[in-house]
Amino acid sequence: MQLDQKNVLLGISGGIAAYKTPDLVRKFKATGANVRVVMTDSATEFVSKLALQAVSGNKVSHTMLDEDAEAGMGHIELARWADVFVVAPATANTIAKLAYGLADDLLTTLALATKAPIAIAPAMNQQMWAAPATLTNIDILKSRGVFQIGPGAGEQACGDVGYGRMLEPIEIVEAIASKEFTSTYFEVNEAPILSGLNVMITAGPTREALDPVRYITNHSSGKMGYALATAAKKLGASVTLVSGPVNLKQPDGVNTIQIQSAQDMLDVCLSKVEGQDIFIACAAVADFRLSDIPQHKVKKKEGEDGLTLTFEKNPDILKTVASLDNPPFTLGFAAETQDVEKYATDKLTRKKLNMIAANDVSSSELGFNSDRNALTVITHEKSVKLAPDSKDSLAVELLKLLEQEYRLHKQ
Numbered sequence: 001m002q003l004d005q006k007n008v009l010l011g012i013s014g015g016i017a018a019y020k021t022p023d024l025v026r027k028f029k030a031t032g033a034n035v036r037v038v039m040t041d042s043a044t045e046f047v048s049k050l051a052l053q054a055v056s057g058n059k060v061s062h063t064m065l066d067e068d069a070e071a072g073m074g075h076i077e078l079a080r081w082a083d084v085f086v087v088a089p090a091t092a093n094t095i096a097k098l099a100y101g102l103a104d105d106l107l108t109t110l111a112l113a114t115k116a117p118i119a120i121a122p123a124m125n126q127q128m129w130a131a132p133a134t135l136t137n138i139d140i141l142k143s144r145g146v147f148q149i150g151p152g153a154g155e156q157a158c159g160d161v162g163y164g165r166m167l168e169p170i171e172i173v174e175a176i177a178s179k180e181f182t183s184t185y186f187e188v189n190e191a192p193i194l195s196g197l198n199v200m201i202t203a204g205p206t207r208e209a210l211d212p213v214r215y216i217t218n219h220s221s222g223k224m225g226y227a228l229a230t231a232a233k234k235l236g237a238s239v240t241l242v243s244g245p246v247n248l249k250q251p252d253g254v255n256t257i258q259i260q261s262a263q264d265m266l267d268v269c270l271s272k273v274e275g276q277d278i279f280i281a282c283a284a285v286a287d288f289r290l291s292d293i294p295q296h297k298v299k300k301k302e303g304e305d306g307l308t309l310t311f312e313k314n315p316d317i318l319k320t321v322a323s324l325d326n327p328p329f330t331l332g333f334a335a336e337t338q339d340v341e342k343y344a345t346d347k348l349t350r351k352k353l354n355m356i357a358a359n360d361v362s363s364s365e366l367g368f369n370s371d372r373n374a375l376t377v378i379t380h381e382k383s384v385k386l387a388p389d390s391k392d393s394l395a396v397e398l399l400k401l402l403e404q405e406y407r408l409h410k411q
């Protein structure tokens with residue numbers, strides 16, 4: 001997991017290894033991650049809330065019934081905020097509670113309320129670690145995709161020697177950073193609802209040439225389109241991704257076609273659209289392109305202080321696909337800074353779409369270039385809000401809604 005800009009929720013339970021957690025927070029922060037901390041009652045006996053607040057830069061959550069905390073980031077919001085939930089140290093007691101789904105404190109409640117992958121760094125006396133009950137609980141957690149980090153062996157605080165030491169903070173951070181998490185979440189949680197369907201997705205920006213060495217483009221990172229392609233593949237679809245220039249890894253098992261301009265994107269989409277069941281237009285296509293692209297690099301000229309360029313409209317890829325004789329089921333996106341729903345509904349009708357997902361890009365926390373987003377999904381019959389979440393999780397939620405609408409549409 002790339003930790004830069006990711007939201008790490010650190011759950012600290014009450015073992016002596018909790019004294020290492022301020023360093024663990026610092027090591028996570030050094031990767032560029034945002035860190036929030038939740039502690040059990042007994043953890044507060046081993047390490048101070050104040051220290052963790054200082055190193056994380058965020059208020060530390062501790063009890064369920066804290067009015068102040070709930071007025072700030074409430075527990076459900078915190079569960080949604082997390083991209084990964086790391087429980088370190090994870091005591092035998094907390095491991096048992098996680099295995100059986102108890103929710104009698106804030107830490108274990110968050111573990112049930114989050115969709116984020118969970119990692120645990122066990123820490124306990126070697127005999128407690130070797131106890132059949134603990135080992136069974138670990139097996140239960142692992143069967144649900146929980147990622148186990150350690151424990152290591154060595155001398156323990158109680159004087160015993162054996163397995164049960166929490167790994168060092170740097171080892172925990174490296175273990176999380178080297179793990180690809182989304183797949184475990186899918187394997188455990190999601191049915192292949194798109195199995196047998198062909199899905200085409202456009203993603204990223206387009207690049208419109210100004211001359212052989214220059215171009216105009218926009219801030220689209222392609223993250224939402226790539227998250228949708230990854231999710232659609234894992235939900236069983238056969239996926240074609242038509243992508244503008246982005247800095248993202250090609251999703252595994254997805255037929256990815258790289259393009260530069262809007263015209264290239266349209267050409268590829270039209271050449272591959274036959275047989276597609278669903279078309280998702282997530283790309284931020286440039287609205288205009290230069291009318292005549294000079295064959296040679298444009299030069300500065302003596303005595304000329306400005307440059308005037310003439311643009312013409314680019315083709316609307318989504319509208320073109322939605323207007324085909326036998327169009328696939330279409331989902332468009334609307335990125336707006338004001339009157340988000342009004343403009344989205346207008347686009348749904350004007351472009352003859354089946355669904356549109358509207359995101360508000362006026363907040364820098366969400367949308368363009370961010371790993372997180374929030375969407376209002378509008379069909380001709382209803383409007384559904386998907387709360388702020390990682391683009392990976394939102395992609396799954398959006399595809400579940402899409403699948404329901406697609407089946408209704410086919411009836």
Ligand code: C5P
Pocket residue numbers: 202262281282283284285286287314315316317318319331332333334335347
């Ligand atoms: O009209 P607007 O650009 O706001 O519409 C956004 C939606 O239309 C997005 O789904 C986008 O991918 C798609 N679009 C397109 N071709 C264009 C412009 C937008 O496919 N030229």
